[in-house]
Each structure stands twice: as C-alpha cells, then as structure tokens.
Amino acid sequence: MKKKITIVDIANHLGITPSAVSKAFSDHPRISDKTKKAVRQAAEQLGYHQNTLATGLRRGRSGLIGVLVPGIHFSFFSTIIKAIEETLSEKGYSVIISQSRDQLAKEIRQLDNLMKAQVEGVIASVSLETNNSAHFQKICKRIPVVLFDRTLRDLEVSKVVVDDYMGSIKAVDHLVEKGYRRIAHIGGLSHVEPFRIRQEGYRAGMQKHGLEILEGYEQSSKLTVADGESIMNDLLKLPSPPDAIYAASDLPAYGVIKCLKERGIAVPQEVGVVGFSNEAYTEMVSPTITTLEQHSENMGLIAAKSMLEQLQHQYDDKEYVPQQSTLTPKLVIRESSNRK
Amino acid sequence: MKKKITIVDIANHLGITPSAVSKAFSDHPRISDKTKKAVRQAAEQLGYHQNTLATGLRRGRSGLIGVLVPGIHFSFFSTIIKAIEETLSEKGYSVIISQSRDQLAKEIRQLDNLMKAQVEGVIASVSLETNNSAHFQKICKRIPVVLFDRTLRDLEVSKVVVDDYMGSIKAVDHLVEKGYRRIAHIGGLSHVEPFRIRQEGYRAGMQKHGLEILEGYEQSSKLTVADGESIMNDLLKLPSPPDAIYAASDLPAYGVIKCLKERGIAVPQEVGVVGFSNEAYTEMVSPTITTLEQHSENMGLIAAKSMLEQLQHQYDDKEYVPQQSTLTPKLVIRESSNRK
C-alpha cells in the first residue's frame, strides 16, 4: 500500500506552505489563481484525496449521516435508502447504514456506533421490539433525528409517515363499494405505530359504513405469507367467515390469496383482498393484488430533505421546530378486489 | 445541541489525565481496575462517545468500509449489502454505501468520495457503463478492493462471482431433458461480465447437445419485463419460433411468460421458460418460474470476509494474493419448465 498524500506533500512539491494549499482548495478569495491552479494540478498528479477525517475533526463536522433500519433487504427500506443516499450524497454527505434486525438491543448498539462515528444526524425506522424511546431521546438532544414509517410516539422529532388511517379508510370504502360487507383485518404487531393506526382506521372505516366487526375478524400477525395463509384458514372456520380481507401488508395478502386458490374459492368473486405497500410482485401475481401505494421513494426524499434542513438550521444557529410530513396513500385497484 | 464530551472532560471529572482515560478505555494492562471502572462509569454518566474521527486520524485507520453498487433498491444488491453490513459491523467496521446508478461518471465520483472518507477498503459491483478499469486501478493500489458479480476482467483483485457458465449449462441441460430443442437466449448487455459468460454458457450448452442456435435466437437487452415481452413477441414471428427461452434474468423471464399467456400459448406445455436469480416473485407468480439461485446472501458474506482477511493481512504486513470465489448456482425447478 502506498503512503498517503497530504497537503504537506503538495506544499513541499510546490514550495509553499500547507496553509496556502488548504486555502487554495477551499477557494479562498485571497489566494492567487495561479497558486490555485498549481495546487489542483499537483493534487491530481500526486493522487491526493482530502482527508475528511482530519477536516471533520478540525471543523467539528463529519459529513456523515447515519441511517438505521430493521433490514435493508426489505424492498420498502432499500427503496427509501436509495432515495436518501441520492439526496444526501448530492449535498456532499456520506451515508452510513446500519441494521437493527428488528432487535432493540441491536438498535441500541448500532445507534451507539453511529454516535461514535460522529454522524451529524440520524434517519431511522425503529425495530419491531422498540417499545420505548430512551435510546433515541439521548441522541436527539445532540444531533438531528428524523424518523420514518415506524416512528416513536413520544419522541419529539421530525417524522415522515404515510397516512395509515386514511389508507385503511380507503381500503374499506373500496371494498364496501364493491359489495363486500364482512371485512376482516390482518394486522401487524399493534405496538408498532403504523400497524396500530391501520387497525384504528379499519375500525373507523367499518363503523362509518355501519358494519359490524365480528368476533375473530381482527387478527394480529408478523405479516408473513405463512401468516396470511394460516389466518385465512382459521377465518374460513368461523361461523360467519369474512367475504373480504384487508391486510396491513402485501405479503399476508398474497398468503390469503394462496390459501383461497388452494381451496377453490374465487378471488375476487367470492372473497376480495386488499394489501398494503404496493410491492412490485402485487402486479405480477394472479390475480393481481389491490393495495395501497405508500410512495416509499418520496418518503426517503422527504426524510433526507428534512435532515438537510435541520442541519442548515443548526449551522445558522436558528431554532428548528420538528415537523411531521404525512403522505397520502393511494389505492391501486387491481384484480383481487375488483369484482363487477 | 449540547457540547461534546471528550476524554478531557472525563479526565477532569475524575482528576486524572486524558492519557490515563484513553488507556483505561483500551484496557491497557498497566491501568488499575479501579481507575478503569471509574472511567467507564464517568463515561456512562456524562454520555461519552468515543470520537472515531480522532481515533482514526491518529491511528491511520478509519474503521470505514465503502460499498459501491449500481443501486440498492435492486433486491440482489440489497440482499448482498445486508450480509456485508452484518458481517462487517460484527467486527467493528461501519459501512458507507454509495450508488453509481449504472453511470460510469457517477461511479468515479462516488469512488473519489469514498477515498476522501478514508475508507479502509471498497467492496463494489460495477456499473453497466463501466468498460475500463482505470478508476479502480488507482484505488486498489492503495486499499483492498473486492469486486462481486459485475467484476472487471483486467483488475487483479479478489472477486466473488457465481459460475454463470455452469448456470447456463444447467439451464440448457434441464430444458433439453424436458424435451425442448429450439432454445433461445435473452441476454443482458454483453460487455458486462456475468451476461457475457451466461451467453457463452448458453452456446456451450447448445453445442453439447448438438443443438443449433437459429438466426435470431440470441437476443441482447436491458433485462426488463418489457424487454422480455417484446423480444418474445418478435421470436414468435420467426419462421421456426423457439419452444423454450432461457433468460439471463428473472424479470425478462416473467415478461416472456406474460406475453405467452396473453397469446394463449401454454407454459410449460408448449414453451418452457427459465430465468436467472431466483428473485422472490419467481415462486409467487403463476406459473412459478424455474430459475438459478445465485446465493446472494452468501455472496455478500464471502465478499465481506475476503475484505476482512485482506485488512488483516495488511496489519500483519503479510502479502495477500487476490482470490476469486466462484459460487455454484443451483437450478430451482418450478412450473415454467417442468412439463411431463
């Protein structure tokens, strides 16, 4: 491995001082154009890369932003991270990613690592196990924090969420309009914000139409395909089985359809199905699945912009008031609920 | 924002010197247990986080690894990054991600940013536009580089790839065994390593069975669903249309099936289809798609381990010889090719 080139090397090379080189790089107004040109050329020639560790140490700004999610292999999260990285790298920041694997202990450890790396801000979606905000409370006293999707109720920071309540209302409205009446809900773990709210919205939607939520119509799960299948199986055993399912995620919606197909129950004619997230496969499977688009890419963009804004406020020493951005989910009507 | 706590604060708090505090943290043998305990406690109490910028600067090791991919929203890449992050964070490294968006210019810029951030190594999969290795040549002189999947032929670094050649052979063998004879190939851009090799494998497979590759049976594309559809459409217009398609990726394979279904051509009875990658949806759509599993998670793991190994060699000042790890793809037989 070759030795590292520093501004001292460039300075020696040109017979000037490191200080002048530094100023040349930052386009200092009182450095001659000739020197600036010479410096850039020497840098190119010697293969110089500014050491942002040193710059960061000196200026108290690392240029690093931490992103913490349950797992980046979920397309929802990876899409968001894509947008975040694009937006932040545009502004000269680097993005450190870390995963909680949906474990609180790991989330705490990872947050700690991010702090050690001197990130200037953290954008996060909390783990399924996260039931208190103590670890985030400490952080957000020091640096800007933006939470998205899976947020923490008692944390006063900027948040980006989709209007889960309205999403549920839209789903129920649609099913009712299509003539379904006995609508069941397959929810996620209810201590997680979006899932709690989706359930509330479901209830409100049912009430709005004067529909009763029968015993056993509200199920909670980990939202896997298998969960969808087994819950649908159970629902069919009910004295009055549902004629429609609104699932809080696409995977269980697919599981439900799989179960129904195997039992020869026609979708959407006999049973209607609506999912949540608009994952790519919802328009590939058959029947294609009606679902709620939550604009993940946009969510990442907004989260990143909110972070940039807070950072800016900090440099300007202005006060920043946390904001919540709520995106309106869009119902994408496909075959699984679209009966005549 | 509160002021930052440093070892100086801890030292003052305890009436000792920063040097003692530093040693206490690194578990120096000649520091009393009493002091160590006191230091840890004070750190906890004051909310201290080690500043890895400073540590990195001092020790010449940032603890940062850069990962550069075309885009993290592709499930293949996000799965790999997941494994990389898990493996590296285990060993105390942080992972900076960056995306090339399949543009050479952006790849160069991002690599430069990673160098500035003083990453200790780079794990990358190159962009579709990358047709020369100059930018990587410079980097790999300085720090360890590991390439995966989309590698560069003339770059002598460690690589992790799937045996694309054998994958193609397996696909063709399987199709032939199922009685298909007029097998066409939908490939990717052939200047990209894996796609070039898949095509070679396809040719070798055909030859092995004494099958002729008819005019128009070899198609190159950007591997989208739409590409699959339109190419299949064209293929059907051929004087002797194929009775099987081997696509270099799952998306076009799906597109092919979509086209065939619309035209009422039975899959797999009339035409067989095989894809590549084993994306999640291949077992969700109908018919389910026969495809090649490329063990992405494992690929990430191996890439990360290779990086760790090189880093270790570097600290030990031992020579490291670049290695190529080749994973054997596994044919996952599903409905789209499994006729009786």
Add this chain to the structure above:
DNA sequence: TTGTAAGCGTTATCAA
C-alpha cells in the same frame, strides 16, 4: 500505576 508531550491532517486566526 499514571503523567508528559508529540503528532495524525486539516483549518482558522493572526501576522507578515
């Protein structure tokens, strides 16, 4: 067992 002091690469403040 702990303290002293120099230095990692950079930038900001002053002086020249």
Add this chain to the structure above:
DNA sequence: TTGATAACGCTTACAA
C-alpha cells in the same frame, strides 16, 4: 497574497 501557529480529540512512547 502567503506564512506561522494553534487547535480539533485521541493515542503512544517515554518519563516519572
């Protein structure tokens, strides 16, 4: 227009 110097927070010989 440029140079000298101190400092950012930490580590590490060496000294005490």
